[in-house]
Amino acid sequence: MIRLERRPEPSRAWTIATPFVAVALTMLAGGLMFAVLGKDPVEAIRTIFWDPLFGDFASYSRPQLLVKAGPLILIAIGLSLGFRAGIWNIGAEGQYILGAIFAAATGLAFYPAESWLVFPAMILAGALGGILWAMIPALLKVRFGTNEVLVSLMLVYVAEALLASMALGLLRNPEGMGFPGSRNLAQYPSAANLDLIPGTGLHWGVALALIAVIVGQVVMTRHQLGFRVRLAGQSPRAAVFGGVNPGWLIVVCMGISGGLAGLAGMFEVAGPAGRLGIDFNVGYGFTAIIVAFLGRLNPIGILLAGLLMALTYIGGELAQLQMNLPLAAIQMFQGMLLFFLLAVDVLTAFRFRMGRRVVA
Amino acid sequence: MSNIDPILLLTAIIIVSTPILLAAIGELVVERAGVLNLGVEGMMITGAVCGFVVATMTGSPWLGFAGAALGGALLSMIFGILTQLFLSNQVATGLALTLFGLGLSALMGQGYIGVKGPAVPDLYLPLLRDIPVLGPILFRHDIIVYLALAIVLGVWLFLNRTRAGRVLRAVGENHDAAHALGYKVVRVRLMAIAFGGACAGLGGAYLSLVRVPQWTEGMTAGAGWIALAIVVFASWRPGRLVLGAWLFGGATALQLALQASGGVQIPIEYLQMAPYLATILVLVILRAGRAPGSLGRPFHASS
Numbered sequence: 001m002i003r004l005e006r007r008p009e010p011s012r013a014w015t016i017a018t019p020f021v022a023v024a025l026t027m028l029a030g031g032l033m034f035a036v037l038g039k040d041p042v043e044a045i046r047t048i049f050w051d052p053l054f055g056d057f058a059s060y061s062r063p064q065l066l067v068k069a070g071p072l073i074l075i076a077i078g079l080s081l082g083f084r085a086g087i088w089n090i091g092a093e094g095q096y097i098l099g100a101i102f103a104a105a106t107g108l109a110f111y112p113a114e115s116w117l118v119f120p121a122m123i124l125a126g127a128l129g130g131i132l133w134a135m136i137p138a139l140l141k142v143r144f145g146t147n148e149v150l151v152s153l154m155l156v157y158v159a160e161a162l163l164a165s166m167a168l169g170l171l172r173n174p175e176g177m178g179f180p181g182s183r184n185l186a187q188y189p190s191a192a193n194l195d196l197i198p199g200t201g202l203h204w205g206v207a208l209a210l211i212a213v214i215v216g217q218v219v220m221t222r223h224q225l226g227f228r229v230r231l232a233g234q235s236p237r238a239a240v241f242g243g244v245n246p247g248w249l250i251v252v253c254m255g256i257s258g259g260l261a262g263l264a265g266m267f268e269v270a271g272p273a274g275r276l277g278i279d280f281n282v283g284y285g286f287t288a289i290i291v292a293f294l295g296r297l298n299p300i301g302i303l304l305a306g307l308l309m310a311l312t313y314i315g316g317e318l319a320q321l322q323m324n325l326p327l328a329a330i331q332m333f334q335g336m337l338l339f340f341l342l343a344v345d346v347l348t349a350f351r352f353r354m355g356r357r358v359v360a
Numbered sequence: 361m362s363n364i365d366p367i368l369l370l371t372a373i374i375i376v377s378t379p380i381l382l383a384a385i386g387e388l389v390v391e392r393a394g395v396l397n398l399g400v401e402g403m404m405i406t407g408a409v410c411g412f413v414v415a416t417m418t419g420s421p422w423l424g425f426a427g428a429a430l431g432g433a434l435l436s437m438i439f440g441i442l443t444q445l446f447l448s449n450q451v452a453t454g455l456a457l458t459l460f461g462l463g464l465s466a467l468m469g470q471g472y473i474g475v476k477g478p479a480v481p482d483l484y485l486p487l488l489r490d491i492p493v494l495g496p497i498l499f500r501h502d503i504i505v506y507l508a509l510a511i512v513l514g515v516w517l518f519l520n521r522t523r524a525g526r527v528l529r530a531v532g533e534n535h536d537a538a539h540a541l542g543y544k545v546v547r548v549r550l551m552a553i554a555f556g557g558a559c560a561g562l563g564g565a566y567l568s569l570v571r572v573p574q575w576t577e578g579m580t581a582g583a584g585w586i587a588l589a590i591v592v593f594a595s596w597r598p599g600r601l602v603l604g605a606w607l608f609g610g611a612t613a614l615q616l617a618l619q620a621s622g623g624v625q626i627p628i629e630y631l632q633m634a635p636y637l638a639t640i641l642v643l644v645i646l647r648a649g650r651a652p653g654s655l656g657r658p659f660h661a662s663s
Binding site: 004006037088090140144146147149150151153154155156157158161162164165168169286289290293326327328329330331332333334335336338339342343345346349350 | 398438442446447448449451452453455456457459460461462463464465466467470577581582585586588589592627629630632633636637639640643644660
């Protein structure tokens, strides 16, 4: 009989190895799924993981890697802080939308005036939008004890409705022939978030994501906030005795994750997306949850996980074009990745033992 | 407001609240067993697509509902195995289940967008259906509406009047003590999770076969999350669950009626926010009772 035995200490080797094992297992299971769908599994896996980097159209898809990884990493870094403390902000998608709305509104308010002040103002507005939206579940939790998972999630649907109303109403392009969507901010020089090095996809948001990784790493390992977060996550009671105010921690963690999600929305609407349309949000806020877990809630891990997830997005689009593979299959593939990670994760805290239990 | 028919509105409330009630009663049992499954949305949408596909292929809505329950239960077993046998984090696994279910359903439903499913007939209740006012509101629905209420009653009886129900509650309150008394914690929880999956599947199928009735991607639109909120609102008690589902159904039905009547000068997008804002408001105003003691905590026999 096989049974689980708790390790005295979580295994460091397995902590690092599990994401790789999970990715390998997902490739196997994903290949099986593609075979069931009547596609060549080897070709499908190659199209998703290899072609975006080294295939015929790699010169087009490589910059996309950073464009897609940027918001994922930025949001996931913020989420990981709360997740470590046991604060579950699931509504990053909504905070991302609000950041974009605030930033676009600020930028458009200046249109068509040109000034170097517009872009920084938009950054502040984007962060503020995300923070304000995240403060709703945070303050309700602190004041009334409502569940932050449910409130932050409900607010995603509210934010989507708000986005639709903005795209169709207040922020609609007056010269857009009645089509929904705002003016194109990417064509408004003072507001545009362009590539810092042309053709690489490295825009301000990606740069900030890289900074967030470094700051996140320093905060988690060196700063008092990181210590408090880890303490609250491991033992909420000990944290209270240790002088950590739980309400304060909720507000700070939700505020940081909301602010970073809002910034991600700001950089997206000013750059790659350009305009605020009804289909502006594409699920980065939800995928970032997978990225955070895949990266083991660790900043460096999140950086790698964000790049991998971005790769599956681009590879998925490529597979859709070249192999007629449904985009939903990629969503499933990402879900599977998280399942395998969670399953393999058991090996870090437990080990399998054969035979009956020996009474010590 | 004047051109909203109150009888039609009340009838709509019952229809709108049924899928939420089904998903919520399943989750209530899961949470009373001490497990927090945040994958309700994923199981619901998988049920919606399974139900629709089976019903269109066989031409029988009843087989569709059965298929939906089975699909939901099977999907919930991924969650069950991961959290109960592999001891994974329940919040993360539940979220993964939702993401996975949304992808799976989109994939399964590809050929069924815009297809018309078979009609679900109303249960013909002679005499009762002819009662003025009450007849159309209460007695002219399909059988699933009554089944949902019967399941709620059944769950109440099970939890409060049977031995098995007490075992389930003991497992949810304190799994270590329940284990010490010789109850099979993991087995009880797996059965509760499967029941929750089946109920969520039924709720999803009610959306795709009765309420909409059509298959569209992401059609649950947060209904699974609202079901989770209603469980908290109901303080884990079946009776209050019905009230919560009707309250939510009321907010949704009213905003739909306002949209249709065209009498109010509120943009549709703001009306669409109403059910979600109402849910938040309810969560804030009504302080939840005490949650089951072991809710969300992993159980390992040796620790």
